[in-house]
Amino acid sequence: MHIVIIGNGIAGITAARTIRKLSDHRVTVISSESKHFFSRTALMYIYMGHLTYEQTKPYEDWFWAKNRIDLVHDHVKSIQTDTKTLLLLSGSHLGYDKLIIATGSRPRTFGWKGQDLRGVQGLYSLQDLQTMVDTTTNAKRGVIVGGGLIGIETAEMLYSRKIPVTFLVREQRYWNSVLPDEEATMITNHIREHEGIDLRLQTELREILDDGSGAVRGIITSSGEEIPCEFVALTVGVEPNIDVVRASTITCGRGILVNEYFETSASDVYAAGDCAEMQFPESAAPSRIEPLWYAARAHGESIARNICLERAAYARKTFFNSAKFFDIEYQTYGTVSAKRSKGEETIVWQDADGKRLLRIVYANDATKRVLGFNVMGVRFRQDVCTHWIERQTSVEEVLTELGAANFDPEFFPECEAHLVAEYNRQTGRNLVLKRKRSLWNAVAVLTGKAAL
């Protein structure tokens, strides 16, 4: 069987590798972005000079031939589901028995005036990075529109080049649509510690100005202010990159519509990662796009198992995500929403200089079971947090054992006792932290051994 994968991002490559691990099917991966798989999450490090492009490749170039994964560096022009063939930009045709579409996302725009000018771009692909390198070489100011993860990464990139930045954020605080107020405030303050970054909250983009030659010369904000700049990054989110799929017979909504098996409307055609929109006809839950690197990896693996082993519905594991906001690391496990919903209680601690924070969200009922964790400037163990969430452990048990979740390096100060004290203060309880950071303690929690 010949399995063709469009897109060599994390979804497509994980599918290819898993198929190879599980079977002897012929595997071909097509990409117009790069010849070899590289880590998209590392684009910012290439720009900042931490890594070279070569170093962002997780596998050496010989890996693909050795594992019999054929790489085609070309662009798919059309998908013919009736004849099961792809037409490529180079003019050649490629037949498939099974097709996996993993074309990812592209930066979203909202039809702003001037959004197609030179110097205006999103940041998603290798080509975007090259464009950004070229346009910012002599830029005197950059404007970033959109306070999300890509936005702050772009700010850090420009900051590393000492290019002054105006950072437009629609919300009251940075990423306040996702982060609760304390976390959002902490990052907002941290952004403002960086000289040369002009953070404008509750400010949006009105239009982008042309210098007369088709390049950007500035922008006008929602408050009417004009800001001169040579570079504008549009980082207000992403949308599925599926023009070629829309032109085919495959049904699309916002993304490529798939069921819980990643099957599209066309037979033997699957879609995975950012470009897939999953529907749940039986449960009547709303359809969902998961534009997350981690999710795409899980999708790729799930499809490979569906094809090579047995058809099984995609089971989303306990949510997790991570990011780094300049120097503050962030990890989240389970459900932590920006605004506390009914039936939820939360406990939070942060240190005096605003660089570390711990938060636990738990059910406001008799079980007091933990629902989620947010940690900033502190590292927590995914397996321990997930274990507690999945076993619906009560917040009080979690608090007494909390040190077992700490994943900071040796000698780092442990802060779990502060959260326990905060809980005691708020509830009048008298809990005592019984476990400190250690691998032994983490294993003890995971294997259900009682604290000493």
Place this chain on the structure above:
Amino acid sequence: MPSATPSSFIPLENIIIPAGFSKPLVELSPVRKIALALFVMGLLVFIIGGTGAFTAVPLLYSFGSLGLATLGALLYLLPLFREYKPGIHHNGIMFSKVQSRGALAWMVGIGMTGFYVLLYWYAEYLQHCIRAADPLSFWLRGKAADQWFLYGTLYTLAVVIMGVRMIAKYRHSRYQIIRTLSVVVFQLMFAYLIPAWLQMMNQPEFYFTYFWPLKYDYLNPANVRYFLASPNQLMVFMIIWGMIMTFVATPVLTYFFGKRWYCSWVCGCGGLAETLGDPFRQNSDKSLKAWKIERWMIYSVLIFVTSMTGLLWVNSAMQGGVLGEFSLGYAKAYSFFVGSLFSGVVGTGFYPIMGSRVWCRFGCPMAAVLGLFQRHFSRFRITTNGGQCISCGNCSTYCEMGIDVRSYAQRGENIVRASCVGCGVCSSVCPRGVLSLENGAAKGRVKQ
């Protein structure tokens, strides 16, 4: 919008960084400019003094060379505490001509290699340079300097000065601060001051932090017999100390903490790599091929040193009856090829080109022994935090031992590698908090 759509389809083989983009942005402050000038002046005075120009004024030569260079280097580095924010800021390393194998890197490498060649085989050309270390030598040892004292002085200065830089750079991490202080103190005390004081007191020059197989002559039959038979209790202690370190401390401490207890906390070679070598750590080769070469080489050296010591003992037991001169020649060959050429010339001289741990990775028999224990009989591992790895490659890139850390991290596996010296930089540079050096149950560390 530029994205991978047909209209903007630009096949890229690589990201092209234009020259204008990669030129350094950091304008040196006046203080740092003066500091750099002082350092270069000190270096020049040191080199010019090699012609014998300053033999008449030894104290002035010493201060004008070593003193000036040290002052300049410290003044240059101390502002880092103000200018370099706590955290990982490897900005521009891949554009740097010194740190990314540019022309300057080759010049530094050739200069360092040349110095080692003179030091080991043509020390007569250094006779005037050696005088720069005389004042220190008289003060610490009560006698004139020789080439090895000069070398020890330069080495220790490099560890101390670049240790300051290391601490400035990684000061957000207590692990890195404490570990760097440890290597600096061990070098300064146990590999420099104490051996010097021992000589002052007419005791043998002895290094308590080096033992067999790195310090191969500490288990030579001639030495063992001579020290053990000595009426001097300190000498008896020394030789027994060396044996305890080799046969007891090595397996026991490695079992509990991994080889890092020695390689990145105590050892002088490691100390130099972790301080002077830090700017070059990213230049180690991460390929599978390099790993294969590494294993062949390092275990060959281990076999070489073990057989050498074994031969010397057999020969000694038979009073030279069977092997005659062969074992001595064998030992001389080891001393030349491994002791001088490999550990010195290649090991340090090639820092800017092959990374900071060339010797530790490809040659050191001590690392080989510690590595075997670490891989097969230890509680140490680098833990991966679940599925949080984003495959960015910072860990692999900044691993001085050339371990492809990412290849394990992205599979969610522990990293249990013989070569890992436990410097902890992979954990420090990880932007997602995925890696941690930990000691836990020895069983089940490695995924089967």
